[in-house]
Amino acid sequence: MTSSGSELRRTLGVGDAVVVGLGSMVGAGIFAALAPAARAAGSGLLPGLAVAAVVAYCNAASSARLAALYxxxxxxxxxxxxxxxxFWGYLAGWSFVVGKTASCAAMxxxxxxxxxxxxxxxxxxxxVVALTAANYGGVRKSAWLTRAIVAVVLAVLASVVVVCLGSGEAGAGRLDLGAPDGAGLLQAAGLLFFAFAGYARIATLGEEVRDPARTIxxxxxxxxxxxxxxxxxxAVAVLSVLGPDGLGEATAPxxxxxxAAGVPGLAPVVxxxxxxxxxGSLLALILGVSRTTLAxxxxxxxxxxxxxxxxRFxxxxxxxLAVGAAVAVLAATVDVRGAIGFSSFGVLAYYAVANASAWTLDSAPVARVVPAVGLVGCVVLAFSLPGVSVVVGAGVLAVGAAAYGARRWAAGRRT
Structure with a gap:
């Protein structure tokens, strides 16, 4: 039984929880993910975004049902x-902690x-040090800081949309995307899913929201x-100016x-x-990883x-502190850009377990459609990622499974 001294404080309402999720989703991914997704999908960027959104919705629906119960x-x-x-709970937690620690370093x-x-x-x-200190001061302070960050980012993104769509360079012809390549579309969806996955942070804060059965x-x-x-x-605004080929070649899209829209003075603001x-992404990631580590x-x-x-806090x-230290070491010594693919693999594995868990909540076929689509979508997108990401991701999951088996075997020997 958990003692009162180990309970977290319930301070977050619906607005705070939404902001924590937005701080993870509307983060660095929107500035970085579009170009590699366009390189992978070409004319299939927007359909890839739609596929990622469908899988993310299924995952969100499954997570919401489960969070209300637990x-x-x-x-x-x-x-x-x-x-x-x-075992499956452990594997999900292992996928999340390892994959998101790498993602923290990337952010x-x-x-x-x-x-x-x-x-x-x-x-x-x-x-990393500064944001770990902010989290240490209490989740309410973290939520307020995330709220400010989200407001700034949304303002910048709004300016980009207005400038691009209002420029003389924008053209509907650039959005004539043609027939997309299937494999490239799925790989783009997997890359874009990485940026959508922030709503997990809401579920991992289950002990710190008010009335979690309704709020989450x-x-x-x-x-x-x-x-x-x-x-x-x-995506539409940037494509209307650069087109899929120009977007795919952009280093800072x-x-x-x-x-390209004729407002170079806005580039430093972007x-x-x-x-x-x-x-903002780093703040919310550290928050979520530390709570899963706690559990x-x-x-x-x-x-x-x-x-x-x-x-007190x-x-x-x-x-x-442990998560912050691990991320700081990685950030100081490793170029983790290659870990983004592995992090995506880990996140998709995490949500595959979520959908499989939601599948067990109701035996009615209609109720199982959403978790079934989510489960299949997670598996397909995970194995559509670059080959190195798949091999490394599967290897790390295997290491975690082996560690679990060794611990159970040792416990059995002691008894």
């Missing part, structure tokens, strides 16, 4: 454990690349719907788009917005010392 920190780690068994390095390219690693480490199911689809609208508007967006530590799948909650401070 409003505890840990998200799919808890759902998998309760619905499918301890930190994105901040460094935009703020000070020649000192990207140093800036990245400083960003309302907040998840709201956050996803807003993020999808933003992504679609930005949104900055390139405003230059760069600043990208840095702020990456900070796994409570069940002794990770060191029990990480399960302690700060007596009511946050899992040791888990936050």
């Amino acid at each position: 409003p505890a920190s840990g998200g799919t780690y808890v759902y998998g454990r309760e619905r499918l068994g301890e 930190a390095l994105t901040v460094g690349a935009y703020v000070r390219p020649d000192q990207a690693h140093a800036v990245a480490v400083a960003a 199911p309302r907040a998840i689809p709201l956050a996803l719907g807003i993020a999808l609208a933003v992504y679609a508007c930005v 949104l900055a390139d788009a405003v230059r 760069r600043a917005g990208a840095a702020v967006a990456a900070l 796994m530590a409570k069940d002794r799948h990770l060191p029990g010392a990480l399960a302690v909650v700060h007596p 009511r946050v899992p401070h040791r888990a936050e």
Whole structure:
């Protein structure tokens, strides 16, 4: 039984939970994911966005149903454990913690690349330290900081959309995308899904929202719907100026788009917005990973010392410090751009377990359509990612499974 001294404080309402999700989804992905997705899909970028959105919706619906029944920190780690068994919950938690730790480092390095390219690693480490300290002060403070970041990013994105669609360079002909390539479309959907996955952060905060049975199911689809609208508007605006080929070749697609639209003075603002967006993503990622770490530590799948909650701030401070330290080491020593594909693989594996868990909630065939589509979609998108990402991702999951088996075997020997 969890003692009162280890309980988290319920302070977040629907608005706060939506903002936490938006801080993850409408983050650095919107500034970086469009170009590689366009390279993969060419004329299939917008259909790829639609496929990613459908899979994300199914995942969101499954997560919302499960979160209403199990409003505890840990998200799919808890759902998998309760619905499918301890191993599947553990595997979901392992996928999330490992994959998102790599994603945290990628976001930190994105901040460094935009703020000070020649000192990207140093800036990245400083960003991790600062945001870990912000999380340490309490989740309510983190939610307010995320709210400010989301407001800035949405303002920048709105300016990009207005400038691009209002310029003389915009043309409907550039949106005449033709027939997309199927494999490229799926790979683009997998890459774009990486940016949609932030609504998981809402579910992992289950012990810190007020009335979670109502708040979480309302907040998840709201956050996803807003993020999808933003992504679609930005994608159409940028495509109308650059076209799919120009977008695929762009190194900084949104900055390139405003230059092409004839407003080069807005490019520095877009760069600043990208840095702020990456900070928002990093803040929410650290928040979510530390809560899943807390849940796994409570069940002794990770060191029990990480399960302690700060007596004053009511946050899992040791888990936050451990996650922050791991991310800082990666940000200081490794170029993690290649880990984005692995992180996508891990996130899709995580949601595959969520959909499989939701499948068990109701035996009616109609009720099982959404989790079935979500499960199949996650598997298809995961194996549509670049081959290296698939091999590395599957290998890391196998290592986690082996560690679980070894621990169970050792426990059996002791008894």
